[in-house]
Amino acid sequence: MNALWISVLGTGAIAFGLKYLGHSIPEKYLTNPRMLRINTLIPIALLSALVGVQTITEKGKWIIDQRLAGVAVALIALSLKAPYFVVVISAAITSAVIYRVR
Amino acid sequence: MNRATVTQSLSVSFTVGLYGVAFGAASIAAGFSLLQTCLLSLLTFSGASQFAVVGVIGAGGSALSAITTASLLGIRNMLYAMRMAPILKVRGFTKIIAAEVTIDESTGVAIGQESLGADAMKHGFWLTGIGVYIFWNFFTVLGALGAQAMGNPSSWGLDAAVPAAFLGLVWPRLIGNFERALAASSLILAVVLSPILGAGLPIISTALLAVAFGWKARR
Numbered sequence: 001m002n003a004l005w006i007s008v009l010g011t012g013a014i015a016f017g018l019k020y021l022g023h024s025i026p027e028k029y030l031t032n033p034r035m036l037r038i039n040t041l042i043p044i045a046l047l048s049a050l051v052g053v054q055t056i057t058e059k060g061k062w063i064i065d066q067r068l069a070g071v072a073v074a075l076i077a078l079s080l081k082a083p084y085f086v087v088v089i090s091a092a093i094t095s096a097v098i099y100r101v102r
Numbered sequence: 103m104n105r106a107t108v109t110q111s112l113s114v115s116f117t118v119g120l121y122g123v124a125f126g127a128a129s130i131a132a133g134f135s136l137l138q139t140c141l142l143s144l145l146t147f148s149g150a151s152q153f154a155v156v157g158v159i160g161a162g163g164s165a166l167s168a169i170t171t172a173s174l175l176g177i178r179n180m181l182y183a184m185r186m187a188p189i190l191k192v193r194g195f196t197k198i199i200a201a202e203v204t205i206d207e208s209t210g211v212a213i214g215q216e217s218l219g220a221d222a223m224k225h226g227f228w229l230t231g232i233g234v235y236i237f238w239n240f241f242t243v244l245g246a247l248g249a250q251a252m253g254n255p256s257s258w259g260l261d262a263a264v265p266a267a268f269l270g271l272v273w274p275r276l277i278g279n280f281e282r283a284l285a286a287s288s289l290i291l292a293v294v295l296s297p298i299l300g301a302g303l304p305i306i307s308t309a310l311l312a313v314a315f316g317w318k319a320r321r
Contacts, residue, residue, distance in 0.1 A: 003159070003164065003165040004133065004134055004135075004138055004159065004165075005138065006165040006169075007155050007158075007159055007165040007168040007169055007172075008134070008138045008141050008142055008145075008155075009141075009145075010165065010169040011142065011145075011146050011151060011152075011155050011168065011169050011172040011173070012141065012142070012145030012146045013145075014169065014172070014173045014176060015145070015146040015147070015148050015151055015172065015173070015176045015179070016145065016146075016201065016202060018173070018176045018177060018179055018180040018183075019176075019179045019180060019183050019201040019202065019204045020183075020197075020198070020201040021180055021183070022179065022180035022181065022182065022183025022184045022187065022201075022204065023183045023184075023186070023187045023190075023192070023197055023200060023201045023204070024187075025184055025187065027187070027188055030184060030187070030188055031188070034316065034317065037316040038312055038313050038316035038317070039184060039185050039316075040185070040213075040316070041281075041284060041312035041315055041316045042181050042182075042184075042185060042309050042312040042313075043181075043182060043185055043209050043210065043213050043275075044213070044272060044275050044276075044281060044284055044285055044288070044312065045284055045285070045288040045308040045309060045311050045312040045315075046178050046181065046182075046206075046288070046305055046306070046308060046309060046312075047206065047209075047210055047268050047271060047272045048272055048284070048285035048286070048288040048289045048292075048308070049288045049289060049291065049292030049304065049305045049308040050206060050265070050268050050292075050305055051265045051268050051269045051272070051289060052288075052289035052290065052292050052293040053292050053293060053296055053304060053305060054264060054265035054268070055262075055265045056293055057293060057296040057297075059157075060296055060297050060300075060301065061296075061297060062293070062296070062297065066256070066259075066261070066262065067261050067262040067265065069262070070259060070261075070262025070263070070265075070266060071262055071265050071266050071269060073266075074262075074265075074266035074269055074270065075269065078269065078270060078273050083109075084109065084110045084113055084270050085109065085113040087266060087267075087269075087270045088113060088117050088263050088266050088267050088270060089263075090266075091259065091262045091263050091265075091266030092117075092258065092259030092260065092262060092263035092266070093259055094259070094262065095256070095259040095261060095262030095263070096256075096257060096258055096259030097259075099254075099256045099257055099259070099261075100257055
């Protein structure tokens with residue numbers, strides 16, 4: 001088996017194993033008030049981090065480009081209570097226009 | 103089923119699934135076969151991890167470093183699974199399916215429905231998980247077969263649509279200053295750490311912020 005196959009199957013197995021493990025943690029460990037609070041906050045932290053990383057970094061470097069403009073427009077749309085798909089589309093259009101004009 | 107939940111699930115599934123084109127193309131360019139590319143999407147089913155594998159291998163890295171980087175990025179799915187398990191309450195075969203589709207998007211849509219109740223959270227999770235699975239795999243094949251026709255995903259604005267989609271998912275959860283402070287500090291921490299730590303670590307490290315924020319009862 002070559003390196004490509006090892007990385008395909010190894011990544012697949014570990015990725016699924018991690019997800020399954022998370023679903024297998026006994027509920028009693030997750031139901032005390034502190035764990036419940038932390039457990040509710042973790043996705044908020046991780047998804048916010050993801051927004052930052054996907055918007056202004058690329059391959060471990062800080063990069064300001066059309067993505068930031070797109071996400072800024074999304075932020076404005078959200079604060080104006082725009083529907084979800086409008087938020088996403090307005091970000092895409094802004095970013096695409098800047099990318100093509102540059 | 104709530105109409106807003108369905109609309110949001112489908113928008114997320116399509117936007118993110120479309121990015122599968124970029125993955126399919128990147129994977130072929132890195133030297134993976136069509137079968138290997140499809141298996142990465144079918145089995146790993148986690149965009150960040152998959153891009154890491156083809157990135158590391160494409161840059162001449164070893165299988166071990168590819169698997170390690172991808173797995174670091176996959177740890178957050180385990181944390182998402184811990185959040186979703188008490189809501190989904192699944193076992194057996196359904197648990198296997200639920201685990202496979204536990205990703206950023208399905209969890210994000212689920213927590214976005216919290217104000218609509220546990221049923222809406224479940225619907226959001228399943229619709230988005232299965233929806234992204236279908237679109238992601240479909241577009242992976244398209245990308246692998248000839249993404250050149252589409253060109254750079256940036257010229258379609260996909261590079262901003264994806265973070266905007268995640269921002270839109272977290273937004274409804276930022277109900278008070280407490281949550282807003284956590285979101286802002288997590289975003290800043292991950293960006294600041296990005297040039298210092300390897301792929302995956304800056305994002306997971308913000309789980310520590312969530313622990314710190316959640317440790318004391320608020321206010």
